[in-house]
Amino acid sequence: MSRFRSLLQASVNATKKAFTWNIEEWVPPPERYIFKFHSKEDLKKWHLYSDSEYGGLSSASLEIPDGGKGSDGTGIFSGNLSVDLSEGSKLNISRSGFCGMRSKKFDGFIDLDGYDAIAMRLRGDGRCYISTIYTENWVNSPGQTEDNSWQAFVFAPKDRWYTAKAKIMSSLECFAPSLRPLVTGVLIIYQIPLARYLPTWRGNVIDVEMEMNPGRVLGMSLSVNAEGGAVGAKSGAGDFRVEIDWIKALRMP
Numbered sequence: 001m002s003r004f005r006s007l008l009q010a011s012v013n014a015t016k017k018a019f020t021w022n023i024e025e026w027v028p029p030p031e032r033y034i035f036k037f038h039s040k041e042d043l044k045k046w047h048l049y050s051d052s053e054y055g056g057l058s059s060a061s062l063e064i065p066d067g068g069k070g071s072d073g074t075g076i077f078s079g080n081l082s083v084d085l086s087e088g089s090k091l092n093i094s095r096s097g098f099c100g101m102r103s104k105k106f107d108g109f110i111d112l113d114g115y116d117a118i119a120m121r122l123r124g125d126g127r128c129y130i131s132t133i134y135t136e137n138w139v140n141s142p143g144q145t146e147d148n149s150w151q152a153f154v155f156a157p158k159d160r161w162y163t164a165k166a167k168i169m170s171s172l173e174c175f176a177p178s179l180r181p182l183v184t185g186v187l188i189i190y191q192i193p194l195a196r197y198l199p200t201w202r203g204n205v206i207d208v209e210m211e212m213n214p215g216r217v218l219g220m221s222l223s224v225n226a227e228g229g230a231v232g233a234k235s236g237a238g239d240f241r242v243e244i245d246w247i248k249a250l251r252m253p
Contacts, residue, residue, distance in 0.1 A: 028114040028251065035103065035220070035247040037075030040064060046101045050079070055089030056096035057082035074123075077101050078241040081226045097237060100130075100223030109136065113215035117252045119165045120222075121245035124156020128229035129222055129242060131164075132200075136216035147218050148210075151200045153229045154222075156242050165250065220247065 036042050043062055050058045060079030083097040112118075120131065131154050134147040154164045199210045222244070228235030 030251050031119075032115065032249045033246060034110060034112075034118075034249055037064075037244045037246065038073060043075055045106075046103055048099070048101050050099040051082075051096040052086075054096075055086050056098075057084050057086060058097060058099050060099035060101070062101050075244045076241065077222065077244060078239070080239050081224065081237050083226055083237050095225075095227075097226030098223060099225075099240070100221050102132075102221035103219040105219070109215065110217035110219075111215045112217055112249050115214065115249040115251055117165050117250040119163055119248045119250050120154065121161060121163050122154070122156050123161045123243040123245075124158060125239075125241045126158040126234040127156060127224055127240055127242070128233035128235075129154045129156055129224050130229065132221040132223065133212070134218045134220065135212055135214075136218060148212070149200050150212055151198065155230045155233055158234075161245075165252075 035045065043064065046062055048060050048062060050056065050060050052058060058079065058081050060077065062075060062077050064073065064075055079099050081097045081099065085096060118131070118133070122129075131152050133150045135150070137148050156162075198205045199208075199212075200206060222242075224240050224242075226235060226237050
């Protein structure tokens with residue numbers, strides 16, 4: 001009888017262990033790093049773009065300064081926004097004054113299924129930046145080959161670290177940050193409204209109902225333009241600078 005009980009208990013323990021393992025497989029951890037900006041190797045996962053590719057004069061860089069002066073050992077996306085065009089340029093662009101950094105192509109997808117928020121820790125210059133998530137093109141228009149893109153404004157207060165949070169929804173809406181921060185020590189937490197997250201195509205809002213598939217994320221980008229983007233944010237031509245610590249996926253309570 002004791003042997004039977006031992007076998008029965010072992011079976012029960014094995015079942016509990018398997019059940020626990022399956023639950024852990026099914027439920028992702030509370031947070032997951034998507035990108036870090038702590039080393040030069042981290043920065044190699046990104047490439048820069050600007051209106052200079054189309055005859056504009058804006059410029060950008062992404063670096064971690066040696067010695068860390070003015071930085072906490074984090075990536076710095078900086079440059080200059082110009083609304084002018086190169087003299088003699090034959091390219092016809094509708095607007096200039098923009099720069100961006102986009103993650104490079106990689107095999108497979110970033111699977112964010114099971115997460116409901118994106119968070120970024122930034123220290124900015126008072127400008128409004130644009131955060132973009134690129135997903136597999138499965139709700140495209142005829143002839144459209146680009147990835148689907150979902151954009152949101154991120155206001156970066158000057159010289160102060162803050163964490164911007166945006167919820168991932170099955171029907172994504174554009175978010176703009178509230179300009180009323182929660183201050184906790186030296187860290188400013190911005191709660192971002194969820195009512196306005198707009199899918200876009202070539203920088204234009206798509207006026208249709210679309211759903212995002214968070215399990216098929218192809219990449220992300222952060223960009224800035226001279227037009228601004230949020231009430232009270234710095235706008236116009238001139239220098240820009242934002243420090244980036246990390247980008248995470250979160251499960252919100």
